[in-house]
Amino acid sequence: MDASGSCGISSTPSSTRTYRAPGRVNIIGEHIDYLGGTVLPFACDLEVRITGSEADDVVLRSNDGDLEPYIAGVRRALQEAGHSVGGFRGEVTSSIPIGAGLSSSAALEVAIALALSGGADIEPDLLRRSEELASGVRGGVMDQTTVLRGRAGHALLLDCATGAIEYVPIPPSIGFVVVDTGTRRRLADGRYAQRRAEVEAGEPKRVRHASSEQRRVFEAAAVLRAGDLAALGALVSGSHASLRDDFEVSSPALDEAVAVVGAHEACAGARLVGAGFAGCVLAVVHAGTEEDVARMVRTRLPGSTAFKVKAVDAAGEVGPGNGRHPVV
Numbered sequence: 001m002d003a004s005g006s007c008g009i010s011s012t013p014s015s016t017r018t019y020r021a022p023g024r025v026n027i028i029g030e031h032i033d034y035l036g037g038t039v040l041p042f043a044c045d046l047e048v049r050i051t052g053s054e055a056d057d058v059v060l061r062s063n064d065g066d067l068e069p070y071i072a073g074v075r076r077a078l079q080e081a082g083h084s085v086g087g088f089r090g091e092v093t094s095s096i097p098i099g100a101g102l103s104s105s106a107a108l109e110v111a112i113a114l115a116l117s118g119g120a121d122i123e124p125d126l127l128r129r130s131e132e133l134a135s136g137v138r139g140g141v142m143d144q145t146t147v148l149r150g151r152a153g154h155a156l157l158l159d160c161a162t163g164a165i166e167y168v169p170i171p172p173s174i175g176f177v178v179v180d181t182g183t184r185r186r187l188a189d190g191r192y193a194q195r196r197a198e199v200e201a202g203e204p205k206r207v208r209h210a211s212s213e214q215r216r217v218f219e220a221a222a223v224l225r226a227g228d229l230a231a232l233g234a235l236v237s238g239s240h241a242s243l244r245d246d247f248e249v250s251s252p253a254l255d256e257a258v259a260v261v262g263a264h265e266a267c268a269g270a271r272l273v274g275a276g277f278a279g280c281v282l283a284v285v286h287a288g289t290e291e292d293v294a295r296m297v298r299t300r301l302p303g304s305t306a307f308k309v310k311a312v313d314a315a316g317e318v319g320p321g322n323g324r325h326p327v328v
Contacts, residue, residue: 018051019119021110021315023096024103024146025176025282026273027155027224027232028239029217031247033140034196036161037214040221041142042170042311043150046097048107049318050115052090058116062092067112070105073134074112074127081126088115097305099184101274105131106143110315119317124148124163137192150314157221170311171227175287179261179270179297180305181253183278192275195249209246213239233268233284240271249276257281260300264293 023046029039050060058075060067078085092111096104109130113122127144131137140160149156149165157166185191199206216235223231240258244250254272258281262270266289273282285293290308297306 016051016053018049018318019111019114020047020049020318021107021147022047022150022312023107024143025309028220028236029213030243032210032213033142033160035210038157038159038217039142040155040157040217041146042155043146043314044309045312046095046102048094048096048111050090050092050111052088055087055089057087059089060092064094064098069134070108070112073130074109075116076133077126077130078113078117083117083120085116086118097180100180101279103143106147110147114315147315152313153311168221168224173227173287174229175285175290176309177283177285177290177293177306178309179257179281181257182303183253185278191277195247205246209242212242229268236271236284237269243272243276251277254281257301261297264296266293
């Protein structure tokens with residue numbers, strides 16, 4: 001479907017340019033980013049790409065739905081922040097499952113922002129604002145920060161209150177598999193906002209999840225540094241139990257996927273990833289077994305997909321020879 005919008009600013013046509021923005025996988029720290037908590041995500045090797053040329057207007061073509069709300073949200077957020085906004089005509093492609101908890105919308109918004117600003121260095125909160133404008137949902141800054149500040153081979157120990165980042169190396173002995181259940185949710189359906197309101201109002205079960213999840217994040221960062229797969233897996237599984245029982249954002253499909261992937265001998269632990277209610281599960285596994293784990297899941301869960309993910313660099317322009325140039 002085509003999506004277009006005129007930015008009202010002239011720009012001189014130029015040669016083809018490509019911008020990429022990765023998805024986000026959150027190892028642990030769910031539903032605490034918007035509370036100013038500390039989380040442990042990484043930028044993953046699924047991505048959105050925009051390829052095209054500067055133009056007098058904005059025309060972005062995609063087979064994945066209506067882009068206009070995202071274009072309008074990004075453009076307005078850039079203008080509010082004082083960035084020069086140009087036009088761009090091109091194609092949008094994505095390998096990130098939409099609405100599955102892997103930050104497809106944040107990656108799309110970052111890629112659009114890079115295209116409209118000519119690759120300017122953009123602050124994560126600007127893109128958080130564009131998400132709010134596009135979807136009407138108040139979220140945290142984890143997704144945008146991860147997409148804009150990711151580093152290959154590292155997770156980000158991200159303080160969402162201050163924006164401070166400590167890069168934590170991911171040991172080569174630890175691997176990750178994502179299981180996509182094929183179920184979907186929309187943040188704008190009200191359940192995400194309801195959970196946020198409940199925890200902010202001090203509802204005991206919701207607060208218990210937030211408090212215990214924050215403790216798990218700091219413990220997970222420590223065991224990740226130590227390369228302790230078993231300890232990391234136990235924390236990840238504990239996170240799922242808390243999200244299921246205290247925050248109540250799991251679903252039968254997500255619980256089944258956690259049980260199935262967790263039954264593989266190479267899997268140390270698994271949990272839902274993203275806002276919940278539907279979408280994906282993240283499994284922590286022995287490195288080198290990812291393809292075997294993924295095959296088993298695809299066999300036992302017909303209709304699902306499963307695949308290896310790894311930590312990659314932040315969003316940026318793709319240069320000659322496919323060289324990647326992060327924005328920072």
